[in-house]
Amino acid sequence: xxxxxxxxxNRDSLAGVAxxxxxxxxxxxxAGFDEVxxxxxxxxxxxxxxxxxxxxxALLGGLLVAGGIRRCxxxxxxxxxxxxxxxxxxxxxxxxxxxxxxxxxxxxxxAAGVLVPLVGTLFTLGLVAIALPxxxxxxxxxxxxxxxxxxxxxxxxxxxVALGVRFPVGQVWNLL
Amino acid sequence: xxxxxxxxAFSLLTDPVVLGLIVAGxxxxxxxxxxxxxxxxxxxxxxxxxxxxxxxxxxxALLSALxxxxxxxxxxxxxxxxxxxxxxxxxxxxxxxxxxxxGEAGRALGIAAVSSVSGGIISVLTLLLAAPLLARIAYSFxxxxxxxxxxxxxxxxxxxxxxxxxxxLIGGCLGLLIATVGIDLTTGVERFxxxxxxxxxxxxxxxxxxxxxxxxxxxxxxxxxxxxxxSATMSALRLPSxxxxxxxxxxxxxxxxxxxxxxxxxxxxxxxxxxxxYNEAKRWSKAPEEFGKGSIEGVAGPEAANxxxxxxxxxxxxxxxxxxxxxxxxxxxxxQVQGLRPxxxxxxxxxxxxxxxxxxxxxxNILFLFIGLFGAKVFSRISLVPRTFLWxxxxxxxxxxxxxxxxxxxxxxxxxxxxxxxYVLKRNGFGPxxxxxxxxxxxLIETSLAQSLIIFDQQWSGFLRQPIAAGLLLAAVSVGxxxxxxxxxxxxxxTAGSARRA
Numbered sequence: 001x002x003x004x005x006x007x008x009x010n011r012d013s014l015a016g017v018a019x020x021x022x023x024x025x026x027x028x029x030x031a032g033f034d035e036v037x038x039x040x041x042x043x044x045x046x047x048x049x050x051x052x053x054x055x056x057x058a059l060l061g062g063l064l065v066a067g068g069i070r071r072c073x074x075x076x077x078x079x080x081x082x083x084x085x086x087x088x089x090x091x092x093x094x095x096x097x098x099x100x101x102x103x104x105x106x107x108x109x110x111a112a113g114v115l116v117p118l119v120g121t122l123f124t125l126g127l128v129a130i131a132l133p134x135x136x137x138x139x140x141x142x143x144x145x146x147x148x149x150x151x152x153x154x155x156x157x158x159x160x161v162a163l164g165v166r167f168p169v170g171q172v173w174n175l176l
Numbered sequence: 177x178x179x180x181x182x183x184x185a186f187s188l189l190t191d192p193v194v195l196g197l198i199v200a201g202x203x204x205x206x207x208x209x210x211x212x213x214x215x216x217x218x219x220x221x222x223x224x225x226x227x228x229x230x231x232x233x234x235x236x237a238l239l240s241a242l243x244x245x246x247x248x249x250x251x252x253x254x255x256x257x258x259x260x261x262x263x264x265x266x267x268x269x270x271x272x273x274x275x276x277x278x279g280e281a282g283r284a285l286g287i288a289a290v291s292s293v294s295g296g297i298i299s300v301l302t303l304l305l306a307a308p309l310l311a312r313i314a315y316s317f318x319x320x321x322x323x324x325x326x327x328x329x330x331x332x333x334x335x336x337x338x339x340x341x342x343x344x345l346i347g348g349c350l351g352l353l354i355a356t357v358g359i360d361l362t363t364g365v366e367r368f369x370x371x372x373x374x375x376x377x378x379x380x381x382x383x384x385x386x387x388x389x390x391x392x393x394x395x396x397x398x399x400x401x402x403x404x405x406x407s408a409t410m411s412a413l414r415l416p417s418x419x420x421x422x423x424x425x426x427x428x429x430x431x432x433x434x435x436x437x438x439x440x441x442x443x444x445x446x447x448x449x450x451x452x453x454y455n456e457a458k459r460w461s462k463a464p465e466e467f468g469k470g471s472i473e474g475v476a477g478p479e480a481a482n483x484x485x486x487x488x489x490x491x492x493x494x495x496x497x498x499x500x501x502x503x504x505x506x507x508x509x510x511x512q513v514q515g516l517r518p519x520x521x522x523x524x525x526x527x528x529x530x531x532x533x534x535x536x537x538x539x540x541n542i543l544f545l546f547i548g549l550f551g552a553k554v555f556s557r558i559s560l561v562p563r564t565f566l567w568x569x570x571x572x573x574x575x576x577x578x579x580x581x582x583x584x585x586x587x588x589x590x591x592x593x594x595x596x597x598x599y600v601l602k603r604n605g606f607g608p609x610x611x612x613x614x615x616x617x618x619x620l621i622e623t624s625l626a627q628s629l630i631i632f633d634q635q636w637s638g639f640l641r642q643p644i645a646a647g648l649l650l651a652a653v654s655v656g657x658x659x660x661x662x663x664x665x666x667x668x669x670x671t672a673g674s675a676r677r678a
Contacts, residue, residue, distance in 0.1 A: 015604045016623040019346055026353065036363040043634050046365040050356045057349035063663055064342050070666065098399050105398035109391060112575065113592045117585055121564060125575065129568045136401055138564035148566055151572050151657060163229050165580045 010075075019061030022142030023054045030054070104135050120170030122152040181243050185233070185531030189539065194234045198536050201241030202396040202543045203551075204577060210555045211566065215262040217503045217609070218389040224510050225577035231513045233529050233670035237536030239510055243503050244296055244486050244540040247446050248548065251479055252555050255281055264446035264482035266348020271467060271474030278470055281399035282414040282552075287472050288479045290416055290546035291428050296541035299439065299487025303494075304534050306440070310495035311520040314492025319627035320639055324648035326621035329442035329498045331611045331656030335655040342659045344610045347601070351614015352621065355380050357443070381509045381615060383578040383591035388608035389575045391595020394567050396602070401563070414547070416472075422434040424476035427457045435481035439488020443502030445487075445609070446482040453481025481529070487537060492532060494518060497620065502609035505616045513615075 038045075047174045108131055115124040129148040138144055159165040188194055193543035200225075208219035220239050250265030255272035264448035268288060321567035322349070330352075356370045358378030370374040416424065431453035438449040449602035458467045458478025467474045489500030490507075497518035499505035511518045516526060523530060548555075598608055632638025640646045 015343070015606075026368075028208055030394060032365055036365055036367045041363045042626075042630050043628055044362060046360040046363045049622045049625065050353060050367060053349050053356070057353070058362065058563055060346045060349065060659075063659060064536055067342065067659075067663060079177070098353065098398075099401075101401060102399045106395060106599075109394070109571070109595065113585075113589055114482055116575070118581075121575065121579065125572045128571060132568045132571065133564040136398070136564045136567075143565065147568060150409055151569060155572060155576055156186045159580065163226075163580075165576070166583065167576075167579065168585070173394055 010068045010072040013065045013072065015065030016061045016066075016068060019064065020058050023058035023061060024091060026054050027051065027058075038096070049125045101135060108132060108135065116170075117168055118170055119172050120165035122156055125155060177480050182531045188532055189232050189237070189535050194237060197230070197234050197238045198539055199543060201238040201536075202245040202540045202547060204568040205242040205245025205247075205540070206249035206252070206544055206551070207553055208263070209246035209262050210252040212651065213562070214570070215250070215389070217506060218393060218505050220506045221382075221385040221389045221512075222573050223474040224385070224506060224513070225581050227510060228513060228581065230384045232511075232516060232526070232641070235514060236507065236510060236529060238531050239507050240490070240536045241540035242542075243507065244483065244537050245544045246503075247482050247486055247548070248292040249542050249555070251292065251475075252285065252548075252637050254551060255284045255288065255475075257593055258311070260546060264476075265372070265449045266447065266487075267450045267478035267480075268475055270454065272422045272468070272476075273470070274468065274470035275475065276335050277382075280470065283420070283472070284475050285414050286414040286520070286547065287420065287424060287475045289545055290421070291424065291476040291479040291551075292483040292548075293426045293541050295432040295435050295482070295484035296486060297538065298429075299436050299484040300534060300538045301487075302436045303487040303537070305489050307491045307495045307530070310524055311492060311523045314496050314520040317644070318642075319624040319631065319647040320642045321648070322436070323624035324618060324639065324645035325442075325496060325498055325629050326617045326624065328648045328652040328655075329492075329617060329651035330613065330621075332442050333613060334431055334656045334658055336391070340607070343605045344492065344607070345659070347606045347608075347610030348614040350606075351611040351616075352535065352618045353614075354384065354611070355615050355618020362621070368500055372586065374582075374584055375442070379590060379615075380581065380587050382581050383587040384594045384615060385506060385509065385612060386574050387591040387594025387596075388598040388611060390570055391591065392598035392602055392608060394571055394574075395595065395599040397563055397567055420472055422653050424473055427460070427473045427476045428480040430456060431477045431480035431500060432484040437490040437671075438481070438492045439485030439500050442492055442500060445503070447486040449485035449488075450478035450482035453477040453479075483512070485540070490537070494522060494533070495520060499613060499616055504610055505609070505612045506674045508616055509612075521613050539588025549651045563648065564629050589667075 020165055021085065030050050033046050036045060108128065112124050112128055115127065119127075126148045129151045134143050160167065189198070204223070205216060206218060208214045209216055219242050223239060223242060230238065246262060247264050250260050250262030251268045252273065253258040254265040254269035255276050258269050258273040260269050262265045268600055271289065272284045293400065330345070330348045332472075333348045336339040353368075354379070357375055359365070359369075359376050360367055363399060366376065434453050434456060435446075435449040437453060439445070454474060454477045457473045458464050459470070461467065461473050463471065485501065487504075489504040492498045492500045493504040493508050497508065499508045508518055511522075517520065517531070574595075575588060578587045579585070581587060597613075601611075602608065628638065629636075639649055
C-alpha cells in the first residue's frame with residue numbers, strides 16, 4: 001500500500017502542485033494592485049482578468065495533480081503485482097537529474113547576463129564563444145579561437161556598423 | 177482587396193533587394209529546418225528582431241519565406257540521419273530513413289521536395305482565396321465575437337496532444353498572465369511590474385519568444401550532448417519518376433487538403449498535420465504493410481500535409497489576428513511589432529502587405545524545390561556542423577536579438593529567465609507554443625472581454641444572445657473541456673467499479 005505522499009511523487013502531480021503554488025502567489029500579488037473606483041473601471045477592475053486566468057490555471061493545476069495521483073496509484077498497483085520494491089520517488093530522482101555540463105551551461109547563460117553590463121556585449125560573446133565549446137568537449141583550440149574572434153567581429157560589422165545598434169561597452173572598460 | 181494591391185506587391189517583390197531577402201529567407205529556412213534542434217519557429221523568432229530594421233512588406237515576406245522553407249528543411253535530416261530537423265518532419269523519418277538505408281535517399285528527398293512544394297502551393301492558393309472571405313465574415317465581429325474567438329483558439333490547445341492537453345491549457349493561461357504585465361489600459365493601474373519601469377509597457381514579446389524557443393533548446397542540447405546519429409549516404413536527389421508520381425499523386429492531394437484544414441484551425445500546426453497526413457496515407461494505401469519500411473507514400477503524406485499547413489495557418493492569422501500555429505504566432509507578433517493591426521481591417525489598410533505575403537510564400541515554395549534539388553547534398557552536410565560551434569552562434573544571436581530591439585538589458589534578462597523557466601517547463605511537458613499563443617492572444621481576449629461585459633452590463637449571459645459568440649464558446653467548451661470530462665468520466669467509472677465490487 002502506497003503512502004499518500006508517494007502518490008504525489010510523479011511528474012504530473014508535482015507540476016500540478018507547482019502550478020497551484022504559482023497561482024496562489026500570483027493571486028496574492030493581485031491583492032497589491034491599486035484600487036480603482038468602480039465608476040472609473042466601469043465595473044471591470046484591474047484584478048478581474050488576471051484573477052480569472054489565475055483561477056482557471058489553478059483549476060487545471062488541480063486536475064493535473066488529481067490525474068497524476070490516479071495514474072500513480074494505477075502504476076503502484078501494477079508495480080506491486082510485479083514485486084518491484086523501488087518507489088516512484090526513486091525512479092523520478094534517477095530520471096530527472098541532468099548532467100553537470102547542463103548546470104554549467106545554465107550558469108554560463110546566466111553569467112553572460114551579468115557580464116554584459118560589466119565587460120560589454122562583444123567581449124561577453126567572445127568569452128561565451130570560448131567557454132561554451134570547451135565546456136561541451138570541443139578541443140580544436142584554433143577553431144575555438146577563430147569563433148571567439150570571428151563571432152563578435154561579425155556581430156559588430158552587421159549590427160553596429162550596418163544597422164547602427166550600439167551595444168553596452170562595459171563599465172570595466174570605462175574605468176580603465 | 178483592390179486588384180491594384182497585387183500589382184504593387186508584385187512590383188515590390190521584383191525589387192532585387194526584396195527578391196534577395198526572399199531567396200535568403202528560403203535558403204536560411206532550409207538550413208535552419210535541416211539543423212536538428214533548430215525549427216522554423218525558432219528561426220523566425222531569431223530573425224524577428226532583425227526584420228524590424230526592414231519595411232513591413234520585405235520583413236514579413238522574409239519571415240514567411242523562412243517559415244515555408246523551414247518546414248521542408250526538416251525532411252533532409254529526417255531522411256538522411258533519422259534526426260528530424262524540426263518536429264513537423266518527425267513522421268517523414270518513419271519511412272524516409274528506411275528508404276535512405278536501402279540506398280534510396282535521393283529518391284526519398286525527391287518525393288519529399290515535390291510533395292512539400294505541391295502542398296505548399298495548394299495552401300498558398302487556399303490562403304489567397306480563403307483569407308479575404310474569412311476577413312469579410314469577420315467584419316461583422318464585435319468584442320463578444322473576438323473574445324469567443326480568442327477563447328476558442330486557446331481551447332484548441334487542448335487538442336494538440338491528448339496526454340498534454342491539460343499542460344497546454346495551463347501554458348496558454350501562463351501566456352495570458354504574462355500578457356497582463358504592465359499598465360492596465362482601462363484603469364491605468366500597474367500590474368505585476370515589481371517597480372521595474374521597463375515593465376510598465378508590458379513584457380516585450382520578442383525576448384520571451386527567443387528565450388522560450390532558442391535558449392530552452394540550447395539547454396536541451398546541453399543535456400543531450402554525445403548523442404550520435406548514423407548518417408545514410410546520398411549520391412544525388414532524384415525527382416520522382418512517372419510511376420512514383422502516379423503512386424503518390426492522390427496521397428499528395430489528400431494530405432494537402434488535410435494540411436490546409438488542420439493549419440486553418442487555430443493553434444494546430446504543421447506537426448499535427450504531418451501526423452494525420454501520415455496516418456491517412458497509410459489508411460488509404462494499397463500497400464500499408466510497406467509503411468515503416470520505406471514507403472514513398474509514407475514520405476509524401478506527411479511532407480505534403482506539413483507544408484500545406486503553413487499556408488493554412490496564415491489564414492486565421494491574417495484574416496482574424498488569431499494564430500494558426502506557433503510560427504504563425506511569431507509572425508503575428510512581428511506584424512504587431514511593425515505597428516500593423518492583424519485582422520479583417522488589414523485587408524483594407526494593407527492590401528499590398530497581404531499580397532506581398534502571398535507572393536513571397538508562393539515564391540518560397542517554388543524556390544525550395546530548386547534549392548532542394550540542387551542543394552540537398554550540401555544541406556545534408558549541414559547536420560555535420562559541430563554543435564559546439566553552432567550553439568554559441570545561436571546564443572550570440574539570442575543575446576543580440578533580445579538586446580537590439582529596445583537596447584535594454586532588462587530584455588536580455590527577460591530572454592534568459594524565459595529560457596531557463598522554459599526549459600524547466602519543457603522538461604515537465606509544458607511546450608513553448610501554448611505560452612506564446614497566450615501572450616499573443618492575451619491583449620485581444622482581455623480587451624474584448626472587458627468591452628463585452630461593459631456592453632452586456634456585466635451580464636455573462638449576454639454572450640449567449642450573440643449567435644456567433646455563443647457557437648464559438650460552445651465549441652471552446654466542447655474542445656477545451658475534454659480533460660475535465662475525461663477526468664470526471666474516469667472518476668465515475670472507478671466509483672461505479674468500486675460499487676459493483678462492494
